[in-house]
Amino acid sequence: MVLEHFFYLLSIIKYWITEFWIMFKMDSKLSTAMEEFQEVVRANGEELHCRLIDTSQINSRDWSRKLTQRVKANTSKKRKVSLLFDHLEPEELSDHLTYLEFKSFRRISFSDYQNYIVNSCVKENPTMERSISLCNGISQWVQLMVLSRPTPQLRAEVFIKFIHVAQKLHQLQNFNTLMAVIGGLCHSSISRLKETSSCVPHDVIKVFNEMTELLSSYRNYDSYRRAYNECSNFKIPILGVHLKDLISLYEGMPDYLEDKKINVYKLYALYNHIDELIQLQEMPLPLEANMDLVHLLTLSLDLYYTEDEIYELSYAREPRSHRAAPMTPSKPPVVADWASGVAPKPDPKTISKHVQRMVDSVFKNYDHDQDGYISQEEFEKIAASFPFSFCVMAKDWEGLISRDEITAYFMRASSIYSKLGLGFAHNFQETTYLRPTFCDNCAGFLWGVIKQGYRCKDCGMNCHKQCKDLVVIECKRRPKTSIADSSPTSALASSLCPVGVKEQFHGEKRLH
Numbered sequence: 001m002v003l004e005h006f007f008y009l010l011s012i013i014k015y016w017i018t019e020f021w022i023m024f025k026m027d028s029k030l031s032t033a034m035e036e037f038q039e040v041v042r043a044n045g046e047e048l049h050c051r052l053i054d055t056s057q058i059n060s061r062d063w064s065r066k067l068t069q070r071v072k073a074n075t076s077k078k079r080k081v082s083l084l085f086d087h088l089e090p091e092e093l094s095d096h097l098t099y100l101e102f103k104s105f106r107r108i109s110f111s112d113y114q115n116y117i118v119n120s121c122v123k124e125n126p127t128m129e130r131s132i133s134l135c136n137g138i139s140q141w142v143q144l145m146v147l148s149r150p151t152p153q154l155r156a157e158v159f160i161k162f163i164h165v166a167q168k169l170h171q172l173q174n175f176n177t178l179m180a181v182i183g184g185l186c187h188s189s190i191s192r193l194k195e196t197s198s199c200v201p202h203d204v205i206k207v208f209n210e211m212t213e214l215l216s217s218y219r220n221y222d223s224y225r226r227a228y229n230e231c232s233n234f235k236i237p238i239l240g241v242h243l244k245d246l247i248s249l250y251e252g253m254p255d256y257l258e259d260k261k262i263n264v265y266k267l268y269a270l271y272n273h274i275d276e277l278i279q280l281q282e283m284p285l286p287l288e289a290n291m292d293l294v295h296l297l298t299l300s301l302d303l304y305y306t307e308d309e310i311y312e313l314s315y316a317r318e319p320r321s322h323r324a325a326p327m328t329p330s331k332p333p334v335v336a337d338w339a340s341g342v343a344p345k346p347d348p349k350t351i352s353k354h355v356q357r358m359v360d361s362v363f364k365n366y367d368h369d370q371d372g373y374i375s376q377e378e379f380e381k382i383a384a385s386f387p388f389s390f391c392v393m394a395k396d397w398e399g400l401i402s403r404d405e406i407t408a409y410f411m412r413a414s415s416i417y418s419k420l421g422l423g424f425a426h427n428f429q430e431t432t433y434l435r436p437t438f439c440d441n442c443a444g445f446l447w448g449v450i451k452q453g454y455r456c457k458d459c460g461m462n463c464h465k466q467c468k469d470l471v472v473i474e475c476k477r478r479p480k481t482s483i484a485d486s487s488p489t490s491a492l493a494s495s496l497c498p499v500g501v502k503e504q505f506h507g508e509k510r511l512h
Contacts, residue, residue, distance in 0.1 A: 013034075013053045014053060017034075017053065034053060037053065038050055038053050038054065041053070084381045084382060084384070085145070085384060086381075086384070088293075090161060090164035090165045090167070090168050091168050092293065093161075093165045093168075094165050094168035094169045094172060094174070094177075095168075095172075095287045095288075095289065096289055096290070096293050096294055096297055097138065097165070097169070097174075097177050097181075097297065098169065098172050098174045098177060098236070098285075098287065099285065099287065099289040099294060100134065100294065100297060100298065100301075101134065101135075101174060101176055101177045101236055102174075102236060102285055104130060104131045104134050105131060105176070105236055105239070105280075105281065106281035107127050107130075107131070108127050108128055108131060108277075108281075109127065110274055110275075110278055112125055112127050112128050113243075113246065113274045113277065114274070116128060116243060116246070117246050117247065117250045117270065120247055131239060132239070132240075134301065135176060135177070135179070135180045135239070135240075136180070137301040137302070138177060138180035138181065138184070138301060139180045139181070139183045139184040139187070140184065140305055140310065141184070141300060141301050142162055142180070142181050142184030142185060143184045143185075143187050143189055143190055143310055144305070144310065144313075145158050145162075146158045146159055146162075146185075146190055146193075146196070147189070147190075147310070147313050147314060147317055148384075150317075152193070152195040152196045152198070152199050152318075153199050155193065155196040155199075155317070156196050156197075156199035156200045159185060159190070159196065159197075159200055159204075160200060160201070160204050162181055162184070162185060163185070163204050163207055163208055163211075165181060166178055166181045166182055166185075166207075166211050167207065167211075169181065170211070170214075172234075172286070172287070173231045173233075173234060173235035173236065174235070174236045175215075175224065175227075175228060175235070175236060175237055175238045176236045176237060176238050176239055177236070178211070178215065179215050179238050179240075182208075182211045182212060182215055183215075185208065186212060187310075188311075189310045189311050189313070189314035190314070192314060192318070192320075193314065193317065193318050194318070195318055196317075196318070214227060215238075221238070221241050224238060224241065225241075233283060233286075234283040234284065234285065234286050235280065235283075236280070237277065237280065242273070242277060245273060246270065246273055246274070249266070249269055249270060249273065250266075250270060253265070253266040253269070254266070291361070292361035292364060292365055293361075295354070295357040295358045295360070295361045296358050296361060296362075298354050298357070298358070299354040299355060299357075299358040299386070299410065300386045302350075302351055302354060351411070352411065355407060355410045355411050356407070358410065359403060359406055359407050359410065362374065362382055362406065363403055366378050366382075372402055372403050373400045373401060373402055373403075374400075374401050374406070375400065375401070376400065376401055378401075379401040379406060383409070386410075426456040426458065426459065426461060426468070427456055427457045427458045428454040428455065428456050428457075428463070428468045429454065429455055429456075429457055430451050430453075430454055430465075431451070431452070431453060431454060431455040431462075432450045432451050432452065433446060433452050433453065433462075437452070437453065437462050438462070439453065439462060439463045439464045439467055440461045440462050440463055441461075441463045441464070441467040441468075442463075442464065442467055444464065446462065446464065453465065454468045
């Protein structure tokens with residue numbers, strides 16, 4: 001009976017060590033006490049039972065990883081939000097896009113509208129410029145998320161998902177983001193994908209056509225205006241439509257009447273239009289946002305692509321046939337980037353802040369044992385939530401990704417695609433070293449007889465083959481690039497396309 005109780009006690013202690021091992025890792029006194037108890041058990045000839053309370057392996061990386069995998073399975077239901085695009089429900093995406101849109105919309109002040117009317121542009125109007133950039137960024141994000149998928153069926157699945165997101169946005173009466181999403185799907189870089197559209201069900205196409213008709217500019221956005229006027233309470237207008245109305249009113253009515261009196265009717269009409277938009281900012285937001293998902297979306301919307309770059313990627317996915325129309329994009333029925341001259345200005349500090357917030361959210365939701373690592377499988381799924389997920393990712397991280405590595409990856413990717421020129425764009429050439437050389441990225445030795453590693457022709461940096469795509473050190477000395485080398489075509493083929501598509505794209509380019 002005593003032995004049975006003793007074994008039961010050891011089982012409880014084993015459970016304690018297994019479930020709450022972090023306590024033993026953080027409290028050295030607790031670990032010492034357990035080691036002393038283990039010696040007592042061993043002294044009584046219970047070597048087999050002694051193993052039940054062994055804490056010597058807690059500090060090893062393998063132990064932590066095994067516990068991470070087990071805890072992951074037990075606590076997955078407790079996650080507040082998934083950070084994987086494929087796992088996000090359309091309602092979650094629409095809610096959080098609406099949160100970002102409304103946050104941007106309500107920052108526009110009365111004076112911002114006044115300045116826009118007087119200048120007829122967003123120059124020296126950063127608040128309104130950011131709002132417009134968000135709309136254009138969402139439109140680009142939609143296009144790039146579709147184009148990031150390698151097969152027509154997978155692209156069709158993303159297309160269908162965004163249609164469902166659009167339906168939820170319509171229910172939320174968020175017309176501005178609805179315009180951005182449908183505008184992205186209407187873009188000629190997407191509409192030309194015949195293989196992809198053939199995989200989209202007819203009922204989804206019907207909804208898409210209804211949304212397109214709702215947002216069409218036909219008869220000065222008549223369908224939208226009727227739907228908008230029927231809405232009450234919370235709603236986000238298509239800002240571009242209402243700003244154009246303000247410009248038309250400002251330019252269409254004289255400043256002075258015939259008797260040299262100020263045209264009070266004009267001022268009153270302008271005030272009413274602006275005040276209506278300001279009043280919408282006071283409406284309560286009918287949803288709750290998870291800041292982890294907000295951080296993920298904020299970083300994924302930091303996009304700085306040109307029309308040519310997106311179109312080149314579209315052709316890389318589905319090359320045009322000889323009987324296809326010319327490459328010049330046709331005007332879509334729904335135009336999202338109504339202020340196409342407005343582009344977000346890349347800012348290293350802003351991008352760094354977005355990356356750090358997103359990485360914090362990733363480790364908050366996926367690093368259950370708080371050891372500073374997530375699995376490579378989880379990392380690749382998270383990276384797939386970003387348009388730049390078709391970047392080449394390293395495969396030699398032993399199944400574990402550290403906080404520093406994931407931060408470096410997203411900083412590198414964001415910097416490349418934001419056209420910041422923050423370096424990383426080294427001119428690596430495979431090299432045979434005649435003297436012992438170490439990798440400047442990981443500090444490891446470059447082994448081999450010939451072609452041991454890669455050397456940057458411009459700055460002299462040395463690294464392993466597997467490290468050259470992970471370098472986050474700026475290339476300090478760069479030669480002047482020619483127009484041909486810096487063209488969107490070459491940049492896209494070398495940075496955006498997956499390896500399998502690069503050859504296909506370059507092959508098509510040579511045909512022309």
